[in-house]
Structure formats: structure tokens, C-alpha cells
Amino acid sequence: MPTVEDYKNLETAKRYKKTFSDGLNQIDPDVLQKTLQTLDKNGYVIIPDVLSEQTLAEIKAAVEPMLNETGRNYFEGENTQRIYSVIAKTFACNDLVDHPLIMALLDSLFNPGYLLSQLQVINILPGEKQQPIHTDDAFYLIPRPRQPLGAATVWAINDFTADNGGTIVIPGSHQWGEEQPTQAQLQEQINCEMKAGSVVFFLGTLWHGGGANCSDQRRLAVTAQYCEGFCRSQENFSLSIPKDRVAKCSEDIKRLLGYSIFGPFMGMVDGKHPKRLLE
Numbered sequence: 001m002p003t004v005e006d007y008k009n010l011e012t013a014k015r016y017k018k019t020f021s022d023g024l025n026q027i028d029p030d031v032l033q034k035t036l037q038t039l040d041k042n043g044y045v046i047i048p049d050v051l052s053e054q055t056l057a058e059i060k061a062a063v064e065p066m067l068n069e070t071g072r073n074y075f076e077g078e079n080t081q082r083i084y085s086v087i088a089k090t091f092a093c094n095d096l097v098d099h100p101l102i103m104a105l106l107d108s109l110f111n112p113g114y115l116l117s118q119l120q121v122i123n124i125l126p127g128e129k130q131q132p133i134h135t136d137d138a139f140y141l142i143p144r145p146r147q148p149l150g151a152a153t154v155w156a157i158n159d160f161t162a163d164n165g166g167t168i169v170i171p172g173s174h175q176w177g178e179e180q181p182t183q184a185q186l187q188e189q190i191n192c193e194m195k196a197g198s199v200v201f202f203l204g205t206l207w208h209g210g211g212a213n214c215s216d217q218r219r220l221a222v223t224a225q226y227c228e229g230f231c232r233s234q235e236n237f238s239l240s241i242p243k244d245r246v247a248k249c250s251e252d253i254k255r256l257l258g259y260s261i262f263g264p265f266m267g268m269v270d271g272k273h274p275k276r277l278l279e
């Protein structure tokens with residue numbers, strides 16, 4: 001009788017097997033190691049000055065006309081504008097989704113075949129309250145403490161400050177168990193303050209949220225969340241992004257959107273690799 005190991009070693013998807021990015025070859029191994037150590041200790045890491053002025057300008061120009069409606073509840077934020085299904089509407093944020101540094105971190109943390117779970121633009125307007133603090137992989141009903149089943153990036157498109165809603169994190173909270181944070185633990189929360197073009201990367205187990213905006217300026221971010229290939233993604237990209245748009249994305253983004261296999265055959269279409277649908 002075949003064992004689980006036999007299944008893992010099954011020769012599948014020969015033509016389309018690639019499940020890792022090239023991120024690990026593009027990033028200085030020492031920088032990557034230090035970043036992973038900080039992540040392991042604190043559950044989050046701020047990486048400054050990643051995006052150019054030009055990329056920031058292109059993102060703003062593409063997303064600003066689409067920022068219309070405010071949130072439908074206190075979690076989305078009644079003074080917060082969000083854009084979902086971003087890749088169906090613009091490719092301007094694609095370079096953030098498959099940035100080599102982010103791919104290298106994800107390749108180091110997760111199994112081959114990890115996915116994009118959601119991609120959003122979040123514009124926190126003046127007067128917004130702090131978002132309820134939460135963890136991003138809580139809906140995977142597996143008790144904590146445990147390894148994260150996903151990770152997130154929040155990219156600063158304008159400067160993040162303590163006043164304008166810079167993302168709140170509780171350092172070290174990725175290691176907590178099942179219980180809700182106590183008042184004392186909530187006092188340990190800090191705002192991620194970072195210049196436009198920087199990114200905060202955090203584990204799916206870290207307690208965090210959008211900050212209150214007490215300033216007179218908006219706080220504009222792009223956030224991408226990723227999950228293990230055996231977890232369901234939050235956004236159903238197979239339904240929301242037309243195939244002809246996916247075909248125009250990078251190989252990494254195609255893979256992240258589900259045109260990939262979590263070995264040996266999770267994600268197949270008609271018994272075959274889903275990337276054949278893009279041919």
C-alpha cells in the first residue's frame with residue numbers, strides 16, 4: 001500500500017512543476033537570515049525604502065480614481081476606503097505582490113505552492129478609529145500556539161506615522177496561545193512608523209490592525225496576504241480575475257493566483273495542471 005511519502009514523491013506536473021520563485025537567488029543571504037531572525041523573534045519586520053518614487057506615483061495614479069466607497073462595518077472601517085480584486089482592475093500593484101524580497105521570505109517560511117490569499121488597497125481617512133486588533137490566519141481553525149499558515153505585507157504608499165493610522169502590531173504576539181489579548185498586552189501595541197515605499201511583513205499569527213487616523217492626512221497602503229497552498233484563500237481569485245488578465249501577469253503571480261499545484265495534485269483541473277488553462 002502506498003505511504004504518504006510515496007504520494008509526496010509522485011511524479012506529477014512535469015511540465016509545470018516549478019513552485020518556488022527566484023527570490024532566494026536575488027536576495028543577499030545575510031540580509032535574508034537577519035530578516036528571518038527578527039521575524040521569528042518579533043513576528044514582524046519593517047523593511048525600509050523598498051519602492052521607488054516612480055512606483056509609488058504609478059500606484060497612486062492607478063488606485064486613486066477607484067477609491068470611492070467607505071467600509072460597510074467597523075472591521076473594514078467606516079472611514080476607510082478599500083479596493084478588492086485589485087488585479088482584475090489594475091496591474092499597478094503587481095510588483096509588490098511578487099517582489100523578490102517578499103518571495104524570498106515566503107519561500108523560506110512556507111511549503112512550495114503557497115498562494116496569494118488577498119490583495120487590497122486600504123486608504124484610512126482622517127477621523128478613522130483603530131481597527132479591532134486581530135490575527136490574519138485565525139479562520140484556519142487549528143489551535144494556537146502553532147506555526148503561521150500565512151503571512152502579510154502592508155506597503156506604505158504614503159508615510160505611515162503613529163498619528164495617521166500606521167499599522168498597529170503587538171511584538172511577540174505571534175507566539176501567544178488561544179486566549180484573547182489582555183488589557184496589559186494591548187498596552188504593548190505599537191504603530192509601524194515608516195516612510196512611503198517601506199513595507200511591514202508579519203506572520204499570520206501576529207496580533208495587529210489598522211491604526212486610528214488622528215491626523216488631517218489619509219494613510220494609503222497596499223496589503224497582500226499569502227497562505228499555505230493547502231489553505232483556502234480569502235479572495236476567490238479563480239472567479240474574480242479573468243484568465244486573460246492572469247495570462248498577462250508574471251509567472252510568480254500566476255502561481256500565487258492558483259494556477260499552480262500544491263503537490264502532488266491539490267488544485268488540479270480535469271486531472272491536469274491548472275496552468276494549461278492559460279495556454
Ligand SMILES: O=C(O)CCC(=O)C(=O)O
Nearest residue numbers: 122154167208209210211
Ligand atoms: O491597514 C492596516 O494597516 C492593516 C489592515 C488589516 O489588518 C486588515 O484589514 O485586516
